[in-house]
Amino acid sequence: MQTVLNLLEVEPIRLLVSFGAVLFLVLNLAAVLTMAERKVSGYIHLRFGPNRVGPRGLLQPAADVFKLFTKENVSPGRSDLWVFLGAPIAMFIPAALVWLVVPFAPDAVVADLNVAILFFVAITSIGALGVVMAGYGSRSAFSLLGALRGAAQMISYEVPLILSLLGVVMLTGSLSLVDVVQAQGDTIWTWYFLPQLPMFVTFYIAGLAEVKRVPFDLPEGESEIVGGYMIEYSGMTWALIQAAEFASMAVISAVTVTLFVGGWQPPLPFLDLGPFNWVWFGIKTALIMFTFQWIRWSVPRLRMDQLMDLGWKVLVPVTLIWLFVTAGAMLVF
Amino acid sequence: MLGEERRAEHEGALTEPASGRLVSPDIRDEFGLETIDMNMGPQHPAMHGLLRLILELDGETVVRCDPVMGYLHRSKEKISENRMYPAVIPITDRIDYMHNIAMEYGYCLAVEELLDVEIPPRADAIRALMNEFGRIMSHIPSIGFLLLELGAFTPILYAFRERERIQNIFEAVTGARMMFHYIRIGGLKADLPEGMPETMWSYIEGLEKRLQPDFVDLIEGNEIFISRTRGIGKITQEKAVEMGLTGVPLRCTGVEFDVRKHYPYGWYENLDFDVITDEAGDVEASYRVRMGEVRQSIRMIKQILENLPEGEVLGDLGRRLRPNEGDGIARVESARGEYAVHVVSDGSDTPYRVHYRTPCTVNMQLLQEIVPGHYLPDIMPIMGLIDPVSGAWDK
Amino acid sequence: MAVTLPEGDLDARLSSYLDGLKDRHGLEDSSVDGNIVLVWVRPEDVPAVLATARETLGILHLSFITVVDCQGSFELTYELLDLRGGQVRVKTVVEGEEPVIQTVTGIYPTANWHEREAYDMFGIAFRGHPDLRRLYMWQDHFDHHPLLKSFEISTKRTFEGLR
C-alpha cells in the first residue's frame, strides 16, 4: 500500500493517475449532466422528467450510455471517413485537457502550471477544429453550414473571452489559476466578480457562446439546421460529441468559478471547511451550470449576424473600456 | 397589357432583398463564389408537417425558395365525391387538424345552403361557441410553435397545457379529443352536457388570468424574441391583398378583413367583437394579432354563454339527404384564414364535386415571394407567421 | 402602401358591379342573388372580365377557382370577394376533353397555385401561366388527373349501398 502511495510521489505517474481520475470524473460528469438537464427541464416545464428507470429515474443516463454503446455506428457513404471519425475525438480531448489546470482545492490540481490561463485559452480554441472536422467530414449541406457557423462563432468569441481574462490577470499579476484563487481571499466581497463585474458578465456570455449553449446554439440549431455538424453522427460517436459538449460546459463553469467567484474559497471565513473546501468549488460550479440550463430553457436563439454584432460591437468594447478602468484604478490605488 | 405590367412589378419585388445582404451575381461570378442548394424537409422539425423547401443559399442568405408540397395529399376531394353527404364530415375534420371544428362548420354550412334548411338557434350558438374554443386551441399552440422554432422550448409546453384543458372540454361535449364530428348537417350531434356552461365559464376566466403570466410576460418583453421577429417577413398591404392572403397574415398588415365580421354566418351576427389588426406586417405583429384574437375569442365565448338560447339542437332532416342540383358555397373564418367549401350537387346521394379552399395553400404562396433575401434562420419565424397546417395545404 | 377597400351600401355596390361588367363585356347570363353577383361568361373573356373586376371595380380578392368535370366539358368558377360583403361569381364552361384557357395570374397573382392545382387535378392547361407544374402529385410517374370523373377510385358509398 505504502509503495503504491510512494509511487504517486513520482511526477509522471502522479500526473497520469490524477489525469486518469479527472478523465473518469469528466466522463461521468457528462452522464450526470444529461440527467440534470432533463430533470431541470422537467421542473421548468412543469413535468416530471425521467422517473421510471431506477430510483427516481437516476439510472436513466446509464441506460442511455449502454444503448448508445450498442448502437450501430453509421458513417455516410461519401463521407471523409477518417476526418468524420476523428472529429469527436478532436472535440473531446481539448475539453478534457483543460481540467488539467483547474484547481479543485488548495493542493488538488493535476498540474499547477504557472501559465495555466494561457494553457486554458490555447486549448479551448482547439475545440473549433473538431467542429469544422465534423462538418467537413459528414459531407452534408446542413453539417457544413453548422460547422461554418461554429467556427465563426467560436473564433469570434475567443476575443472577448481572452480580453475579459486580462483584468483578473492584471489584478493578480500571475497567470497561475492557483494564484488567482488565493489572491481572491476568503470573503465574498473580495472576489473578483465585484470589481470586475463587466468582465465577469462578458466572460459568462462569451463562455456560453464558446460552449454553444442556448441562446448561442447556432451551430446545432435544432429547428433550423437539425443538429448542424452532428447531424450525421450516431451511436458512440454522437455520445462522444455530447460528452465533449457537457465537459466543456462544466470546464467553462469551473474556470468562471476559479477566476471570478473565488474557486475553493468559502464565502465567509468561518465557513472554511479545511480539507473539504472542494465542496465550495463544487457548489459554485453546479450553480453556474444550473444558470446555463436555466437560460437554455428560457430564451430563443440568436441569429448569426446578431451574434456577431453582440460579440464585436458590445462585448469587445466593454472589455476594452474596463481594462482601461482597471489599469487606471491600479495606478491610483 | 395591364396584366403584364402587374406581373413585371411582381417580379421586381421578388429580387428585392429583405433583410439579408445579397451578393450581386456579378461579384459572385468574379470571385468564383458558389451558391449551395439545400433541401429542407419533408422531415424537418420546423416545417409544420410535410413541406419541402428547395433553397439556394448564398452563405446564410436565401437566394431562391421553392416550396414543394403534396407529401400529405390524401385525396380528400376525391373521397368526398364518393361518400354520402353526412359521411363527408369526418373527412373535413382531418383537413386542418389544429382547428378542425371550423372545417366541419364550413362544409355543413355549404350543404345547408344547398338544402335550404333552418338551423335551430341553440345549435347555431353552440356551433359558434365550440368554434371559438377551437380557435383558442389552435392559436395558443401556434404561438408556442413560433417560439419553439426560434429555439425557446418552454412556451410550447405551456401552450399544450392549455390545449389539453380545452381538449378535455371538447371531449366532454363531443366525445373526441381531436376529430370531433360534432357539427352535423342541420344542427349538432348532441346538446351540451349538464353543467357544461359553468365549466366553460370557469375555464375561460382561468385562461384570461393565465394568459398574462404564462404567455405575454414570458414572450413579449424578450429582447431576443424582438430582435428575431421585428421586421422579419415584412409584407405590405398591397402585396398581401395581391397574394390573396387571409387570416392573420393579412390582418397583421392592417387590412381589416374577417369573414366573421364581413361575411357573417351563423351566430356571429349577434356577437360583438373587434377585428384585430396591426400595422407592422411582420412576425411580431402576427404574434400580437394572434394574442389579440385569443382575447376576442374569450370575449365571444362569454357573450354566447351569457345568452345561450334554449331549444332543440338538431332539426329533422331525415336520414337520406338529396339536395337539389346547384352550388353551395360557404366560407368561415378558420384560425388560418378564409376557409371556403364549394359543394356541387347533381341531385344524388353523394356530392358531385367538393372543393375545399384552404387558407394554408394560398397563404403559403407567400414563401417563394418573401423568403428570398432573408437569412436561413428567418424561414422559421416566417413559417410561424403563416402558420400553415400540413393537412390543410395538401388536402 | 395602403389598400383602399370599397365602402358604402352593399346593394348599390352589387348593382354597380353588375352594371360595370355588363357595360364592358358581353355576358352570357347574369343575376344578383343576396350578396352574390353571378355572371356567366365565355371562356375567352375570363381574363378581361377579371381585369375589369380588379382594376375598374376594385374587387381585390380572388377566393378560389373551382373546376367541375361535367364529363365532356369543364365548368370553372372564379369566386371574387370585395372583402366588404360583396361576392362576384364568374362562371364559364370550357368544352372538350382537354381544355385550354387563358391564365389570370397576371391579374390576380394569387391564382398561381389555384391554377396549378386545377392543372394537377383536372389537366386544364392555363395558357401563359408562369410556372405550370403539378402542385400535389408528381410531375412524372403519375400519369393521371385524379379528380376527373373517368378516374374511379372505388365503389361509391350510397344510401342503397349501405342498406
Place this chain on the structure above:
Amino acid sequence: MGVMQQFNEPNLITTSTDKLFNWARKNSLWPLQFGLACCAIEMMSTGMAHNDLDRFGAGFFAASPRQADVMIVSGTVSTKMAERMTRLYEQMPEPKWVIAMGACAISGGPFLDGYSVLMGADRVIPVDVYVPGCPPRPEALIFGIMTLQKKIERDQQVGYDRPRPALVNEDGTINEYLPEREYTGISEGKAPRLEGIRPLQRTYVFERAGMPPASQTDVGWIPAEVKQKLKEEAKVKKAAEKDGAGSEIEKAAADGQKNGSPEEPADPKGTA
C-alpha cells in the same frame, strides 16, 4: 445481436449482456421527430407536460434519424411520402423499431380509398407495434411504447430477428429472404386500382420564368416496375434514334415537350 450473435449457443456471458443491453435499449427509446399528419399533434401532446413521455426515458425527440431508435409513423403515409419514409428508416442505425400510430399508418384508415395513400406503413417498412385510433389518445401511444418495451425486454422480433419478407415454400419452409431494398420499394395494392383508367394523353410544358429546372422537384418516389419500364423505354428510344427511323409523330411530340413556347401549348396529339 452484434458481437454476441457470433456465439451460437447462449451462455452465461451472452445472456447477461443481452439482458443488460435490452434493459438499456428499452429504457432509452428515442423517437424520431417525424410528424406526418393529425396523429403528430397527439404525438406531441404525448411528449408535452400533461402526459410526459420523458418519464419513460423516451422524451428526447431526435431531429436527425441517425440518433433515433424508434420511428413513430404518426399519420397517413402518402405514396409520395413513402419513399422519404423508407429512406428515413434506412438512415436510422440498428437496432431500430417502428410504431404505426393511428388507423392511417396501420391500413390507410379513412383515406383507404384515396389514389395517393399508402395502405399502411407496413407495406414499405416492418412495423413492430400497431396503435389503433384516429388519432390514438396519448395514453394509447404510451401503452404502445410500453408494449414495445416489453417486446424488447423479451428480445422478441427485434433487430435482425424481426419478421422479414420471404418467399415461402408450400410446406412452410422459408425459401429465401427478399433483399430489404426491394421490399421497401414495392407498393402493393396500388397497381390493380389504376387499371382501366385513361392514361394522360399529353403534358403541356410551358417555358418557366425564372423557376428551377423541373428535375429538382420531380424527384419523387418511383416504383421499381415503373423505373424498369422507363429504362426500357429510354433504351428503345435510343435505339430508334440511332436508326434514324423515329416516326415523325414521336419526334414532333418530343420537340413540343422540350421547347413548348409560353404562348402556345404543345400540340396535344402531335399530329402537326
